[in-house]
Amino acid sequence: MLIKNIDLVPINGKDEVIRNTNIYIKDNEIIHIGEIRDDIEVERIIDGKHKIAMPGLINSHTHIGMSLLRNFADDLPLHDWLTKKIWPTEANLTSRDVYWGSLLSMVEMIQGGTTAFCDMYFFMDEVGNGLEESGMRGVLTRGLIEDEGAKRKLDETRELFKNYHGKGNGRIKVMVAPHAPYTCSPDFLKESFKLAKELNTGIHIHLSETRKEVEDSFNLHGKSPIRHVYDLGLLDIHTIGAHCVHVDDDDIEIIKEKGLIPVNNPGSNLKLASGFAPIDKMLKKGIPVALGTDGSSSNNNLNMFEEINLASIVNKAVNLDAVSVPAIEALKMGTINGAKALDLEKEIGSIELGKKADLILIDTDKPHLYPHHNIISSLAYGVQASDVDTVIVDGKIIMEKREIKTLDVEKIKFMAEKHAKDLVNR
Amino acid sequence: MLIKNIDLVPINGKDEVIRNTNIYIKDNEIIHIGEIRDDIEVERIIDGKHKIAMPGLINSHTHIGMSLLRNFADDLPLHDWLTKKIWPTEANLTSRDVYWGSLLSMVEMIQGGTTAFCDMYFFMDEVGNGLEESGMRGVLTRGLIEDEGAKRKLDETRELFKNYHGKGNGRIKVMVAPHAPYTCSPDFLKESFKLAKELNTGIHIHLSETRKEVEDSFNLHGKSPIRHVYDLGLLDIHTIGAHCVHVDDDDIEIIKEKGLIPVNNPGSNLKLASGFAPIDKMLKKGIPVALGTDGSSSNNNLNMFEEINLASIVNKAVNLDAVSVPAIEALKMGTINGAKALDLEKEIGSIELGKKADLILIDTDKPHLYPHHNIISSLAYGVQASDVDTVIVDGKIIMEKREIKTLDVEKIKFMAEKHAKDLVNR
Numbered sequence: 001m002l003i004k005n006i007d008l009v010p011i012n013g014k015d016e017v018i019r020n021t022n023i024y025i026k027d028n029e030i031i032h033i034g035e036i037r038d039d040i041e042v043e044r045i046i047d048g049k050h051k052i053a054m055p056g057l058i059n060s061h062t063h064i065g066m067s068l069l070r071n072f073a074d075d076l077p078l079h080d081w082l083t084k085k086i087w088p089t090e091a092n093l094t095s096r097d098v099y100w101g102s103l104l105s106m107v108e109m110i111q112g113g114t115t116a117f118c119d120m121y122f123f124m125d126e127v128g129n130g131l132e133e134s135g136m137r138g139v140l141t142r143g144l145i146e147d148e149g150a151k152r153k154l155d156e157t158r159e160l161f162k163n164y165h166g167k168g169n170g171r172i173k174v175m176v177a178p179h180a181p182y183t184c185s186p187d188f189l190k191e192s193f194k195l196a197k198e199l200n201t202g203i204h205i206h207l208s209e210t211r212k213e214v215e216d217s218f219n220l221h222g223k224s225p226i227r228h229v230y231d232l233g234l235l236d237i238h239t240i241g242a243h244c245v246h247v248d249d250d251d252i253e254i255i256k257e258k259g260l261i262p263v264n265n266p267g268s269n270l271k272l273a274s275g276f277a278p279i280d281k282m283l284k285k286g287i288p289v290a291l292g293t294d295g296s297s298s299n300n301n302l303n304m305f306e307e308i309n310l311a312s313i314v315n316k317a318v319n320l321d322a323v324s325v326p327a328i329e330a331l332k333m334g335t336i337n338g339a340k341a342l343d344l345e346k347e348i349g350s351i352e353l354g355k356k357a358d359l360i361l362i363d364t365d366k367p368h369l370y371p372h373h374n375i376i377s378s379l380a381y382g383v384q385a386s387d388v389d390t391v392i393v394d395g396k397i398i399m400e401k402r403e404i405k406t407l408d409v410e411k412i413k414f415m416a417e418k419h420a421k422d423l424v425n426r
Numbered sequence: 427m428l429i430k431n432i433d434l435v436p437i438n439g440k441d442e443v444i445r446n447t448n449i450y451i452k453d454n455e456i457i458h459i460g461e462i463r464d465d466i467e468v469e470r471i472i473d474g475k476h477k478i479a480m481p482g483l484i485n486s487h488t489h490i491g492m493s494l495l496r497n498f499a500d501d502l503p504l505h506d507w508l509t510k511k512i513w514p515t516e517a518n519l520t521s522r523d524v525y526w527g528s529l530l531s532m533v534e535m536i537q538g539g540t541t542a543f544c545d546m547y548f549f550m551d552e553v554g555n556g557l558e559e560s561g562m563r564g565v566l567t568r569g570l571i572e573d574e575g576a577k578r579k580l581d582e583t584r585e586l587f588k589n590y591h592g593k594g595n596g597r598i599k600v601m602v603a604p605h606a607p608y609t610c611s612p613d614f615l616k617e618s619f620k621l622a623k624e625l626n627t628g629i630h631i632h633l634s635e636t637r638k639e640v641e642d643s644f645n646l647h648g649k650s651p652i653r654h655v656y657d658l659g660l661l662d663i664h665t666i667g668a669h670c671v672h673v674d675d676d677d678i679e680i681i682k683e684k685g686l687i688p689v690n691n692p693g694s695n696l697k698l699a700s701g702f703a704p705i706d707k708m709l710k711k712g713i714p715v716a717l718g719t720d721g722s723s724s725n726n727n728l729n730m731f732e733e734i735n736l737a738s739i740v741n742k743a744v745n746l747d748a749v750s751v752p753a754i755e756a757l758k759m760g761t762i763n764g765a766k767a768l769d770l771e772k773e774i775g776s777i778e779l780g781k782k783a784d785l786i787l788i789d790t791d792k793p794h795l796y797p798h799h800n801i802i803s804s805l806a807y808g809v810q811a812s813d814v815d816t817v818i819v820d821g822k823i824i825m826e827k828r829e830i831k832t833l834d835v836e837k838i839k840f841m842a843e844k845h846a847k848d849l850v851n852r
Contacts, residue, residue, distance in 0.1 A: 067796075067797075068797060069799075070796070070797065070799070070808070071795075071797075071798075071799045071800045071803040071804045071807065071808060072797075072799040072800065072803075074752075074753060074800065074803040074807060075748070075749055075752035075753060075803075076748060076749065077747075077748050077749060078748055081748065104793060104796055107793040108793045108794045111793060111794070112794075211746070267739065269743060270739035270740055270742060270743040271738075271739040271742060271743075271748070271807070272742070272748050273742040273743050273745065273746050273747050273748040273750070274743070275743060275746060276743060299807070300803065300804075300807035300808045301794045301807070301808055302794070303794070303810075312697075313693065313696035313697040314696055314740070316696060316697060316698070316699040317695060317696040317697075317699050317700070317701060317702060319699070320637070320699050320701060321503075321699050322501070322502060322503050322504055322507065322697070322698055322699040323501055323502065323503060324699070326500075326501035327500060327501060365839070367530060367533040367534045367537060367835065367838070367839060368534045368537070368538075368727045368728070368729070368811070370493075370496075370530055370839050370842050370843055370846075371493075371494060371496065371497075371498075371842055371843045371846030371847065372497075372843065373495075373496070373497045373498040373846070373850070374497045374498065374500065377497040377498075377500040377501075377726065378497045378726075381497065381500060381697070381725070381726035381727070382496070382497060382726045382727055384729075384810060384811065384812060385794075385810065385812075386810060386811075386812035409793065412793070413791070413793060413796050416796050416797055417796055417797045417798065420796075420797030420799065421797065424799070
């Protein structure tokens with residue numbers, strides 16, 4: 001496949017824009033970027049006029065089955081939201097609910113330019129099935145809240161790994177997801193760690209999302225959640241730390257030392273009043289902070305361009321510094337840093353020779369993107385989810401001219417609505 | 427005209443959603459809401475299936491000619507941004523630049539569901555001409571920065587008023603716009619006030635946007651910018667106060683006492699690192715804070731649904747209170763409070779009997795808006811500019827199924843690009 005005459009934002013570490021170039025894809029790999037090559041046989045040409053090519057966006061922390069609860073409970077204190085609305089309703093979720101909710105989320109993510117995600121939820125085999133169908137790339141993690149069924153949940157993770165890890169031409173990965181230090185005992189955290197070691201995979205865990213959680217940790221363990229998991233030896237393998245909002249300098253040192261990848265979820269952190277993560281500070285220390293949407297019942301969407309914009313502008317105001325988290329850094333958070341979070345840096349996150357072809361084309365022929373002064377600014381501060389024209393994952397076109405090729409969108413909308421209505425009336 | 431079988435969010439003070447109703451419009455007025463009426467003759471029916479009707483959004487503070495500088499200068503300290511990039515380039519602006527830039531902005535605003543705006547810029551007759559063509563509603567204000575040409579600028583405002591106030595079936599209004607207390611001397615501020623009195627119109631002024639500006643005011647006048655204009659007697663007529671970010675309790679008392687309408691511009695305040703306005707506090711005191719986008723070179727778009735979302739979620743995090751600025755309050759900020767800002771409360775801002783028909787229809791058949799649990803949440807937290815299907819202003823359809831009826835969008839994109847390129851190379 002050849003994408004011809006296109007402006008390219010490769011996110012290749014040089015912060016460059018390559019004007020009017022050509023991208024060749026063979027199977028699932030990017031094999032040439034530059035001048036037209038007559039020696040490469042081409043079966044398909046995409047015209048890059050009025051388009052920008054950039055790496056597919058990576059949603060590094062989400063709960064995609066929760067889309068059935070979108071716009072269901074809002075403007076509530078966090079505790080009431082969880083205990084009165086979300087948890088009681090989630091207790092009634094069936095595997096089919098999660099299947100249709102997850103597919104709805106995948107449709108939304110594809111339409112917004114997201115090509116890969118890291119999901120933490122349950123009934124994860126259903127998410128895995130949807131993921132195979134959708135053509136997206138993803139990391140599946142079965143959320144492990146410690147309760148009487150904790151042992152079974154660990155077994156489910158082992159099963160999930162056996163059945164899905166590496167599936168879909170390697171598009172699917174499985175990690176281990178102890179939910180958080182405040183929902184898992186030190187022993188159970190260590191059990192989870194052991195399992196991840198055994199499977200030779202990574203960990204996905206919530207860390208320091210709210211101020212209360214951090215205060216509780218100090219009261220209970222005499223230290224922060226991050227220091228706590230560090231002291232337990234949990235950070236010796238690849239770890240995705242969702243949120244990391246209330247982190248102090250000691251936490252940041254640990255994050256840096258251990259290569260923990262924090263995932264900032266600005267939309268959710270704002271809406272749930274969790275607070276402001278010190279993104280600029282972490283980025284300046286060389287920590288590749290990634291980006292996520294969290295679940296769409298606390299956001300209320302899965303729009304990574306919105307998160308990129310928020311990551312940049314919110315941190316400017318917090319730091320009273322208009323130069324904080326510039327456009328290019330926010331774009332990295334949503335692409336290459338996400339690849340690092342998912343432990344897929346060698347495969348995706350940038351458009352470079354030898355990497356897998358996970359990329360998106362943005363339609364710049366929209367009034368709100370005129371005039372065309374600066375492409376990087378435009379991507380971070382102007383582009384909307386609806387401007388994504390084409391989505392390619394693993395070398396396959398899964399959306400073209402906004403039409404999704406892999407999923408039956410009308411059926412998914414209908415089934416998601418039906419399951420959502422059933423669920424809240426159960 | 428009849429809009430049939432539609433879900434309606436009227437913003438009528440009762441915070442209600444009216445399901446499956448019918449809206450009758452005659453000429454430019456809403457004449458009936460409720461059951462089907464066979465005695466009303468209808469020439470046109472719009473099917474409300476999968477749609478929400480709500481009042482058109484009101485952008486209460488913007489500089490629409492600045493769209494030519496969108497994505498031109500970003501990630502700079504405010505002072506450098508203004509003095510090195512924006513002001514030198516603006517000095518080269520011609521009236522035709524402003525005409526095409528303003529039309530580009532109107533296209534963007536219509537496509538995002540904005541039906542009315544309050545603009546502060548120069549070459550305002552060009553904006554007035556564009557406004558007449560577009561079919562939108564607007565308040566024109568010639569920005570008055572005091573310099574050697576100050577007298578002439580006041581005369582321009584008087585001319586503008588004479589030529590445009592009341593034009594377009596009353597869609598166009600003119601107010602007087604002394605730029606800010608830090609760019610206008612007390613004497614010049616009083617001159618502006620006298621002119622507004624003489625014309626029996628309102629004032630549009632920047633107030634307390636940045637911390638520095640407030641500190642300077644204390645150093646120079648021994649008081650805040652708001653106390654300063656209050657003491658000068660400037661707040662005795664209708665006043666739109668753009669920004670009001672750094673306001674203290676004394677300022678808030680003045681705002682309340684004088685009925686000054688503050689306009690919050692959350693996107694711009696974040697991106698330019700101006701800070702966080704105490705919106706929740708002002709709303710709770712009964713102050714009808716309105717919303718604006720500011721210019722698109724500091725935003726970088728004119729997307730009022732984005733501002734509504736930001737007004738709600740940013741204030742939750744600032745106050746560490748997930749109940750701050752709930753969805754319905756943010757929607758009011760973007761509609762009825764905007765009508766109050768523009769001194770048009772009796773005419774627009776809600777969908778009620780006898781009001782002018784300025785309304786928009788949202789297409790809810792989008793994956794990111796499924797499932798349909800709560801319409802109010804959906805409008806504040808989920809709806810995107812691109813979900814606006816139909817825009818009606820003064821009883822006329824100016825956009826239908828996303829096609830703008832009043833303007834030549836292709837020509838405007840072309841001419842705006844051309845003028846922008848010329849401008850930055852001048």
